[in-house]
Structures are given as C-alpha cells and as structure tokens.
Amino acid sequence: MSTEQAPSPGLGRTLAVQVADRLARRVLVGVNWTLVEGPDGCGLAQTPARDGAGCHPLGEAGSYAGRGLKALAELVESHNRFEAAIGWAAINAHFNHRDLTGPATNGLDLLAQTDGPGRSVVVGRFPDLERSLPGALVIEREPREGEYPESAAAELLPGASRVGITASALFNGSAERLIALARGARIALIGPSTPLAPQLHDLGIAILAGMVVDRADEAARVVAEAGAVKALKRCGRFVALVR
Incomplete structure (x- = not known):
C-alpha cells in the first residue's frame, strides 16, 4: 500500500529516541530500498517513489555515512521523504541486529492462527496471501479486481479479528490510523523493513x-x-516477534 500523504513521525519518534548513538558505517538510497549499516546490523526501509510528494535531492548527500545512528534515526521527522527513509533504516539498523533470534514463521501464517469470528483484512498486497489467509480482504491504493481502495479501511478494519499491515505504512504515515481503526484485532506488521522492536507490542x-x-x-x-x-532474501533471514 502506498500513499502521497506526508509521513507521520509519531511511531518513528518513539523508536528513534531508543537508538544507540553509534557510528553508521554505510548509507545507501537505492531505487527500491534504503539501507543503513551500523556496527551491529543493517536496517532497511522502502525508498519512496522519486516523483512522490516530499521527495527532493539530498543536499547533504555524501555526509550521512559516518554520522551517529541516533542522529540518522531522528531524520524520520524530516520533510524530505528520502531523509525520512534513512531515518527508518537507521532505526532498523539498531533493532534488527545480527544477534536477534526468533521464529522464521511467515507473518501471515502467524496471523492465521488467531481465532475469532471477525474478518481477515490485509493492508498491502502480499504473495501467497490466499494460501495463508483464505478469503482475506485486501486494501490497496491501486486496487485490482476484488480488492478495496484505501478509503474502505474505515469500514473494513473495525470489527476485524485478524489484520495484517505492510511495513510501508510506517513510512507513508498511515500506520497509526490503521492501528487505531483495527483496535481489538490481532495485528501483524509485515515486511523486511518491519522494526523488530518489542516496544511496538505495547502500541x-x-x-x-x-x-x-x-x-x-x-x-x-x-x-x-x-x-x-x-x-534481499538471500542476504539474511526473516524473524518474527510475537506477543
């Protein structure tokens, strides 16, 4: 799921203040993904579309590597969405560290284990969705046949039992609203750029x-x-943290 609205840094700010101020060794802003490497791991964030609102050339390009991870993480509040992506990747470089362990179970499969009479709703398009969550309703910005537009979230999320949300919702500013609408459901945040931060369980x-x-x-x-x-799959492993 994608949107042109300005990012809402609330969740990012909550996580950024907990990032250790250690050296960022490498910063890359690629066409599809942004990467920040710290001393204990690499973080990924989805790179926003170049022609999207708030996407501007980085005037300080060449200076981000070598800064502290904490300073980079605070860029989640930047109005330049390329800088905000660097901020999210820095957050993930802190939380998604190499020593972290956990089950490699697919997030949708974990969600499918949740009982409840309500519907299953997924925000974002995931491969193998029908296998993991048969009959799940899909919300997308550009819906295909059988999917729902973003505007349907206010109707479909309340009362759902199982809700999967793409991690890109963190970066485009929609995550907090979606979580609020899905309150009462079992919620999963899914994708390579999901911060593996236990603090998010409390939210x-x-x-x-x-x-x-x-x-x-x-x-x-x-x-x-x-x-x-x-x-990217061959560069690491999927990990799930479950409460």
Whole structure:
C-alpha cells in the first residue's frame, strides 16, 4: 500500500529516541530500498517513489555515512521523504541486529492462527496471501479486481479479528490510523523493513515479522543494483516477534 500523504513521525519518534548513538558505517538510497549499516546490523526501509510528494535531492548527500545512528534515526521527522527513509533504516539498523533470534514463521501464517469470528483484512498486497489467509480482504491504493481502495479501511478494519499491515505504512504515515481503526484485532506488521522492536507490542501490534540482514555487503550490492525483496532474501533471514 502506498500513499502521497506526508509521513507521520509519531511511531518513528518513539523508536528513534531508543537508538544507540553509534557510528553508521554505510548509507545507501537505492531505487527500491534504503539501507543503513551500523556496527551491529543493517536496517532497511522502502525508498519512496522519486516523483512522490516530499521527495527532493539530498543536499547533504555524501555526509550521512559516518554520522551517529541516533542522529540518522531522528531524520524520520524530516520533510524530505528520502531523509525520512534513512531515518527508518537507521532505526532498523539498531533493532534488527545480527544477534536477534526468533521464529522464521511467515507473518501471515502467524496471523492465521488467531481465532475469532471477525474478518481477515490485509493492508498491502502480499504473495501467497490466499494460501495463508483464505478469503482475506485486501486494501490497496491501486486496487485490482476484488480488492478495496484505501478509503474502505474505515469500514473494513473495525470489527476485524485478524489484520495484517505492510511495513510501508510506517513510512507513508498511515500506520497509526490503521492501528487505531483495527483496535481489538490481532495485528501483524509485515515486511523486511518491519522494526523488530518489542516496544511496538505495547502500541497494539501483536506480531512483528521483519528481516535481519546477516550479509551486509551482499545486501548493499542488492540495494545499489535496484534489487527487490526476492534478491534481499538471500542476504539474511526473516524473524518474527510475537506477543
């Protein structure tokens, strides 16, 4: 799911203040993904579309690597969405560290284990959705046949039992509204750029299904060469934190 609204930094600010102020070794803004490498791991964030609102050339390009991770994380509040993506990637470089362990179970499969009479709703388009959550209703900005537009969230999320939200909702500013609408459901935040931060459990997100990068150099090459999720998978492992 994507949108042109300005990012809402509330969740990002909550996480940024907890990032350790350690050196950022590498910063890459690729066509599809943004990467920040810290001393303990790499963080990923989805790069916003170049022609989107708030996307401007970075006047300080060449200076981001070598800054502290905390200073980079605070860029989640930047009005330049490329800088905000660097901020989210820095947050993930802190939380999605190489030593983190957890089940590699698909976030949608974990969500499917939730009982309840309400519907299943997924914000964003995921592969193998019908296998994991048969009959789930899909909300997308550009809906295909059988899917729903963003405006349907206010109607479909309240009363749902299971809600999956793409991690890109963090970056485009819609996550907090979606979480509020889905209150009472079991919520999963899903995608390689999901912050594996237990603090998010306290905000109503029961399942955090993200990625830990184990091979930083390989991930950096994939990002620099406009790779997508399929190529990133070989650079690390998926990890889920469940409450």
